[in-house]
Amino acid sequence: MELTATDYNILDAIATGKVEPGTSPSYFVDYCDNVIGGDPKPLIAAGYIDAGHFINGLTEKGKQALANRDQPSA
Numbered sequence: 001m002e003l004t005a006t007d008y009n010i011l012d013a014i015a016t017g018k019v020e021p022g023t024s025p026s027y028f029v030d031y032c033d034n035v036i037g038g039d040p041k042p043l044i045a046a047g048y049i050d051a052g053h054f055i056n057g058l059t060e061k062g063k064q065a066l067a068n069r070d071q072p073s074a
Contacts (some may be wrong), residue, residue: 001046006038008069011048014055023055026036 003011010032013019013029019028025044028051044051048062058066 001042003065003069004038006036006065007043007048009036010038010040010043011058011066013050013064014058015066019055021055021057025051025053025055028055 010012013024013036015031019031023031028040032038040049043049043062048065050056050059050062
């Protein structure tokens with residue numbers, strides 16, 4: 001899955017605490033739709049976001065995606 005700028009904004013919202021652990025997935029989807037303009041469900045399905053009954057944070061895959069984005073290209 002190639003991540004878009006919107007996908008990174010969604011991941012960043014979790015990493016920076018704009019969306020806190022314990023947030024319900026339905027609220028998170030609404031937040032992303034209304035504030036960020038994207039759908040987090042594909043990121044959850046692809047394993048970037050740890051979500052079950054609640055949003056629990058980023059998975060290692062999600063953290064690595066953000067770290068890779070911040071790395072300058074060689």
